[in-house]
Amino acid sequence: MAYTATIEEETQELKRLYKDLLKGTYEVLSTDDKKEIRKAFDLAVDAHKDQRRKSGEPYVFHPIAVAKIVADEIGLGATSIVAALLHDVVEDTYYTVEDIEQLFGETVARIVNGLTKISHLKKDNASLQAENYRKMLLTLHDDVRVILIKIADRYHNMQTLGSMPLENQARIASETLYIYAPLAHRLGLYSIKTELEDLGLKYTEAEVYYDIAKQIKDSKEDREKYISEFTSIIKESLEKEDFDFEVQGRTKSIFSIRKKMLKQGVSFEEVYDKFAIRIIYKPQSKDEKHDAWKIYSIVTDHFTPNPIRLRDWMTQPKSTGYEALHTTVMGKSGKWIEVQIRSQRMHEIAEKGYAAHYKYKHGSGKETGLETWLNKLKDALENTEVDAIDFMENIKLNLYSKEIYTFTPNGEIKSLPKGASPIDFAYSIHTEVGMHCRGAKVNGKMVPLSKELASGDQVEIMTSLNQKPKLAWLDYAVTSRARSKIKNALKEEQKALGEEGKEILRRKLRSLKIKYNEKTINNLVSFFKLKTSLDLFYRIGNGSISNVELKKYANQQTNALYSFFRPKSKRKKQDIYIDQDEVSQKFDLLVFGSNEDSLPYTNSVCCNPIPGDRVFGFTTINEGIKLHKKDCPNAINMRANYRYRIVSAKWIDSTQREFIVNLMISGIDKVGIVNDVSLVISNSMNVNIQNINIGTEAGYFEGHISVSIKNIDQLNTLISNLKSIEGVMKVLREKLSK
Numbered sequence: 001m002a003y004t005a006t007i008e009e010e011t012q013e014l015k016r017l018y019k020d021l022l023k024g025t026y027e028v029l030s031t032d033d034k035k036e037i038r039k040a041f042d043l044a045v046d047a048h049k050d051q052r053r054k055s056g057e058p059y060v061f062h063p064i065a066v067a068k069i070v071a072d073e074i075g076l077g078a079t080s081i082v083a084a085l086l087h088d089v090v091e092d093t094y095y096t097v098e099d100i101e102q103l104f105g106e107t108v109a110r111i112v113n114g115l116t117k118i119s120h121l122k123k124d125n126a127s128l129q130a131e132n133y134r135k136m137l138l139t140l141h142d143d144v145r146v147i148l149i150k151i152a153d154r155y156h157n158m159q160t161l162g163s164m165p166l167e168n169q170a171r172i173a174s175e176t177l178y179i180y181a182p183l184a185h186r187l188g189l190y191s192i193k194t195e196l197e198d199l200g201l202k203y204t205e206a207e208v209y210y211d212i213a214k215q216i217k218d219s220k221e222d223r224e225k226y227i228s229e230f231t232s233i234i235k236e237s238l239e240k241e242d243f244d245f246e247v248q249g250r251t252k253s254i255f256s257i258r259k260k261m262l263k264q265g266v267s268f269e270e271v272y273d274k275f276a277i278r279i280i281y282k283p284q285s286k287d288e289k290h291d292a293w294k295i296y297s298i299v300t301d302h303f304t305p306n307p308i309r310l311r312d313w314m315t316q317p318k319s320t321g322y323e324a325l326h327t328t329v330m331g332k333s334g335k336w337i338e339v340q341i342r343s344q345r346m347h348e349i350a351e352k353g354y355a356a357h358y359k360y361k362h363g364s365g366k367e368t369g370l371e372t373w374l375n376k377l378k379d380a381l382e383n384t385e386v387d388a389i390d391f392m393e394n395i396k397l398n399l400y401s402k403e404i405y406t407f408t409p410n411g412e413i414k415s416l417p418k419g420a421s422p423i424d425f426a427y428s429i430h431t432e433v434g435m436h437c438r439g440a441k442v443n444g445k446m447v448p449l450s451k452e453l454a455s456g457d458q459v460e461i462m463t464s465l466n467q468k469p470k471l472a473w474l475d476y477a478v479t480s481r482a483r484s485k486i487k488n489a490l491k492e493e494q495k496a497l498g499e500e501g502k503e504i505l506r507r508k509l510r511s512l513k514i515k516y517n518e519k520t521i522n523n524l525v526s527f528f529k530l531k532t533s534l535d536l537f538y539r540i541g542n543g544s545i546s547n548v549e550l551k552k553y554a555n556q557q558t559n560a561l562y563s564f565f566r567p568k569s570k571r572k573k574q575d576i577y578i579d580q581d582e583v584s585q586k587f588d589l590l591v592f593g594s595n596e597d598s599l600p601y602t603n604s605v606c607c608n609p610i611p612g613d614r615v616f617g618f619t620t621i622n623e624g625i626k627l628h629k630k631d632c633p634n635a636i637n638m639r640a641n642y643r644y645r646i647v648s649a650k651w652i653d654s655t656q657r658e659f660i661v662n663l664m665i666s667g668i669d670k671v672g673i674v675n676d677v678s679l680v681i682s683n684s685m686n687v688n689i690q691n692i693n694i695g696t697e698a699g700y701f702e703g704h705i706s707v708s709i710k711n712i713d714q715l716n717t718l719i720s721n722l723k724s725i726e727g728v729m730k731v732l733r734e735k736l737s738k
């Protein structure tokens with residue numbers, strides 16, 4: 001519809017908007033606050049007076065609407081309301097940040113400046129976009145209000161997206177789903193997050209959106225009947241206990257119903273928990289938790305609860321700060337229904353997120369999950385070594401994944417994303433603990449470092465100064481903190497090993513009577529099919545290129561010498577410098593399962609993976625293992641319906657491959673023998689202990705050790721080193737048992 005208001009009508013509308021802006025604010029505003037807001041309001045009206053939105057409305061309606069969201073829905077105070085009113089002034093008009101600072105002070109100017117910078121970010125390609133988001137997120141630790149106002153800005157833009165050109169709609173909507181909705185979620189702004197997701201879906205997959213919306217509407221009557229029946233059943237008992245409460249029926253959002261339908265491969269009707277009952281109560285006593293359990297007990301007097309679906313987010317709030325008691329009960333119609341029990345305070349936190357937290361947190365001194373998360377984010381952001389796309393993927397992984405709660409031996413809680421391993425746990429305690437993590441005990445038992453932790457696990461990390469981060473850790477570390485620290489440490493180690501490898505090579509070439517010069521290095525690089533000299537030095541240094549292989553090269557050279565005359569090199573002896581800062585991965589071998597076996601396979605036609613892709617194997621009936629990309633369009637279906645046919649797979653660099661060898665070691669028992677053995681192993685370059693188990697009996701000991709090695713040279717050196725330990729009599733290689 002065309003916009004037709006007259007100037008007088010617009011002036012009236014502005015007056016109404018101003019009154020309305022101050023009506024529903026969450027924070028109580030002082031007279032001074034109101035003065036500042038008035039000043040900002042007038043400045044915004046004046047500054048934007050010649051601008052119109054695409055719909056024809058005066059532009060200033062937009063910053064006013066954003067300020068309203070900031071004031072009521074996010075619940076921020078005067079400073080943020082002022083900044084929201086001014087958020088587009090520097091971007092779009094002749095006012096400068098300096099003007100804003102003079103008129104409204106340093107804080108408002110800083111926030112407006114942050115918001116202006118975000119809108120200057122260019123969005124050309126994926127990597128640039130990711131880098132830009134990173135910059136945007138950086139403002140989080142300057143002032144989280146910048147991001148909160150930016151979310152309000154995006155929220156209003158999404159609400160009015162209909163009047164934008166079609167091609168921009170899809171782009172803005174996808175960006176909203178990609179970054180703003182997860183951010184809103186993480187900052188505890190549940191209702192805004194839900195709206196952003198629904199609007200995002202509306203403008204990316206309109207058909208799906210309207211279809212689900214219609215079905216929700218059509219089932220409204222049934223739902224309301226259900227809620228009123230439910231309420232009537234518990235009402236009397238709650239009133240008997242003098243509860244002041246409200247019962248709401250909450251439909252799941254269109255977006256999350258859609259997600260369930262996709263994930264479970266079901267139709268709208270088959271999504272069984274489409275709506276939930278919410279009981280919001282005013283605490284009777286100081287102990288609102290106690291009240292919640294009392295209400296729980298009343299509800300379950302009338303309805304049978306499902307014990308495995310009880311969630312106590314009060315004792316251990318989600319890291320977003322969410323608190324509530326959730327239970328699922330069998331309704332009268334024989335269907336499960338979720339019941340959420342929340343005090344008014346908990347409800348406020350769920351709706352207003354960060355702002356409500358801030359309000360209630362004063363005085364309690366407890367670190368909230370949100371702050372922990374902000375600190376983690378800060379950590380990741382400050383680590384500039386990480387590639388921007390990696391970074392975004394990590395953040396998203398951490399945003400979306402469900403959390404688990406684990407405990408230190410002292411009972412301190414560590415919240416980690418689902419899928420986390422003892423490595424993640426170790427890094428969450430302290431970087432140094434992670435760096436030297438040698439092993440872990442979960443609930444008192446030794447476990448491999450790849451073990452996936454579960455909620456409630458008590459984890460004890462064992463460290464050793466000789467231990468260093470391993471490449472394999474990246475297979476099971478999931479937190480961005482651990483991953484980036486491991487990657488950095490590996491890079492450092494590669495550099496050091498490269499230097500060491502250079503020296504070793506110099507020595508070995510001398511004994512093989514081959515000149516150490518640039519030409520030889522280049523020949524070696526191509527002989528071993530590598531890319532750079534650092535690749536070569538590194539692989540010599542870590543032992544993955546053995547003496548035998550170097551001799552092969554030497555023999556080839558001598559044969560070549562016999563066959564034709566070669567002029568002497570005129571070039572001066574010259575040192576070869578390591579110029580690349582990273583060892584390149586070759587990804588020339590595909591391995592399956594946790595034992596990293598190589599098995600026959602064929603590429604799938606649907607996604608046609610290439611070396612280096614993230615992949616998995618799918619066991620077919622007639623054609624053996626088919627290889628698919630992890631993001632293959634068919635992957636969700638295969639994972640959901642044929643889990644048992646999926647084999648994990650990955651591309652590796654065969655020159656860095658490790659083999660597991662079992663050793664039997666025996667001898668005369670003496671104090672500290674276990675220590676001596678594990679010291680010898682961890683001092684052997686690049687040999688990792690997988691498992692060690694030593695038993696003693698009547699002055700005699702026998703042990704079984706699994707180690708991972710790169711080649712036979714390493715194994716032979718290790719065996720002779722073990723044999724030289726005082727007391728050790730026998731070291732034998734055992735057959736691998738599966």
Ligand code: MN
Pocket residue numbers: 062087088153
């Ligand atoms: Mn704006």
